[in-house]
Amino acid sequence: MAHHDPAHWWRDAVIYQVYIRSFADGDGDGLGDIAGLRSRLPYLADLGVDALWINPWYPSPMADAGYDVADYRAVEPRFGSLEDAEALLREAHEAGLRVLLDIVPNHTSDRHAWFVEALAAGPGSPARERYVFRPGRGDAGELPPNEWQSVFGGSAWQRVTEPDGAPGEWYLHLFAPEQPDVNWEHPEVRKDFEETLRFWFDRGVDGFRIDVAHSLVKQDGLPDAADLEWPRQPVEVDGELRRAPWQPHPFWDRDEVHEIYRDWRRIADSYDPPRVFVAEAWVDEPERLARYLRADELHTAFNFTYLQAPWDAGYLKHVITETLDELGAVGAPATWVLSNHDVARHVSRYAREQDAPGSSVMQLLGRPADLDLGRRRARAAVLLTLGLPGSAYVYQGEELGLPEVEDLPEDVLDDPTWERSGHTDRGRDGCRVPVPWSGTQPPYGFSPASSDGGERQPWLPQPADWAALTAEAECGDPGSMLELYRAALRVRRATPGFGDGPLTWLDLPDGVIGFTRDSGLACVVNVSAAHSPLPSGYDVLLSSDPLVDGGLPAATSAWLIGH
Known part of the structure; x- marks a missing residue:
């Protein structure tokens, strides 16, 4: 750090x-x-x-x-x-x-002891209150309780078979059916x-x-x-x-x-x-x-x-x-x-x-x-x-x-x-x-x-x-x-001014962003597709790729320190 x-x-x-x-x-x-x-x-x-x-x-x-x-x-x-x-x-x-x-x-496995107990206990049981069970819509409860969709696709509701073998309640799973949502009101x-x-x-x-x-x-x-x-x-x-x-x-x-x-x-x-x-x-x-x-x-x-x-x-x-x-x-x-x-x-x-x-x-x-x-x-x-x-x-x-x-x-x-x-x-x-x-x-x-x-x-x-x-x-x-990451992490750890602290944006050409940090540090990133000169008054600490004619090629960044 x-x-x-x-x-x-x-x-x-x-x-x-x-x-x-x-x-x-x-x-x-x-x-x-x-x-x-x-x-x-x-x-x-x-x-x-x-x-x-x-x-x-x-x-x-x-x-x-x-x-x-x-x-x-x-x-x-x-x-x-x-x-x-x-x-x-x-x-x-x-x-x-x-x-x-x-x-x-947000959810457990459907193999969690709580959920296994909830399935065995049946509707209205205290065990089901730890999860989000609801009766279905429709004449026979055959429709999900609402229209919520799972992050992984399909309905966010799964119908269970009750202990007596009859189709029963539905439980909420915002992710996979094997991931029943728990009830955080409990x-x-x-x-x-x-x-x-x-x-x-x-x-x-x-x-x-x-x-x-x-x-x-x-x-x-x-x-x-x-x-x-x-x-x-x-x-x-x-x-x-x-x-x-x-x-x-x-x-x-x-x-x-x-x-x-x-x-x-x-x-x-x-x-x-x-x-x-x-x-x-x-x-x-x-x-x-x-x-x-x-x-x-x-x-x-x-x-x-x-x-x-x-x-x-x-x-x-x-x-x-x-x-x-x-x-x-x-x-x-x-x-x-x-x-x-x-x-x-x-x-x-x-x-x-x-x-x-x-x-x-x-x-x-x-x-x-x-x-x-x-x-x-x-x-x-x-x-x-x-x-x-x-x-x-x-x-x-x-x-x-x-x-x-x-x-x-x-x-x-x-x-x-x-x-x-x-x-x-x-x-x-x-x-x-x-x-x-x-x-x-x-x-x-x-x-x-x-x-x-x-x-x-x-x-x-x-x-x-x-x-x-x-x-x-x-x-x-x-x-x-790998060596770029090692070098960047080494410089970041050893150089005062990195990490937590303020940032001031530099005024740079279109397509180039840069900012200064404490202790005279600066970071400049050429996001454009064209070559860009570096701001004056700085020496290069580290660059993501070699500089060309003293400037940043497209898709290149550099850490600088004022002199």
Whole structure:
């Protein structure tokens, strides 16, 4: 981190996201696990990040990659044991890395003991009150209770067969049918999740990423809504893209959710040192996002408006300015992110010309792609991201420049979106392909060699042309994405003025954005397709690609320091 304040490390930390199934396989079964992650801790420490966020490692039937949790206070046996998890926490801390886990409070697995009990207990039972069960509409209750749609496609309601064998009530699942929504009006639900927080905090976990933090609470009466689009797409105003105006929604971003997070914050603050939270809140309006980050609520929240921004100078500047203004008003830092396990990798997004924000690969497939351009833009974007005030997240493999894998065979697709959409949306598997570590052919060191010298292939196939993108191949190559990330993180950590703090925009030519930070630092990004001179009075600390004639080529950025 940049300003070395241990009490507020989260304000400007760089946190590495570990999608555990695809990071490193320690036992040779083709699935990433805790043993594999432990073996790669030296790599992460050398990369220069401050902390790890680990996607769910709890027992799960894996209907949605572990986000269908059957037991929140245990470890999925395919990933390891509770003892393995505790060893990882110790070793990460010894390496100077803090650890955040994922918590999934909107829904459980349908294999969770509570839901199994609810199905067996029948209508009107106390067990069903922990979830959102309702009678159906129609003469025989054959229609869903309302018109809400699942994020993964189709109705958000599933009808159950009652213990007597008759068709019965419906339960709400905003995601997969295997992920029934819990009822956050129920005191037992609130108490149990608070116990889960304490369980992991007591074992040394430094914080949690909160899955779907903008949901949990549903509007009384569960009304239909005229417009359920979320997040809302930007609109054009005077020839420029601007976010769509906010409007109330029956199950996203309800005001009542903030009471829950105030309770959670009191628990986090009761520890020494205090634990932290980062919200996955798909809330486009910065002033609405800022409500989650008030002093008595959550610490940070991902900036998805920035993640979805097209490669457009005006829109990027607008998003950054609006974010810093609104979050600064509540004393919260911004949290910047370019990719994660739910969106197409930004190398591939930047390889297309986007006329509107687009986080889904399906919005971009079919458009002409220039991956060389995508990589140059991605290199420029990392200096922009790490140069901004606040914290940043790095999704595993982005430091290697991994692209989206857009041609996975249909028979290996695992994301529930594929089935729920009737095979029209390939879902998120393309950004979840296992990390290539070494070697010249799959599995590129992801799994250890077996006794016969072979290696088991990973749960998703890796492209045959990833040999040049392994960590081994990029290590020591001054032109590689890996060495750019290492250099940027090293400079950011060592140079006063990075991280948390103010920003002042520079007056630069059209298509070029730049700003100054404390201690004479500046960041300039050429978003245009033409060469641009650098501002005078600065020396170059680091550039995303070589300068040409003392200036920035297209899709290039630089960190500068005044002289």
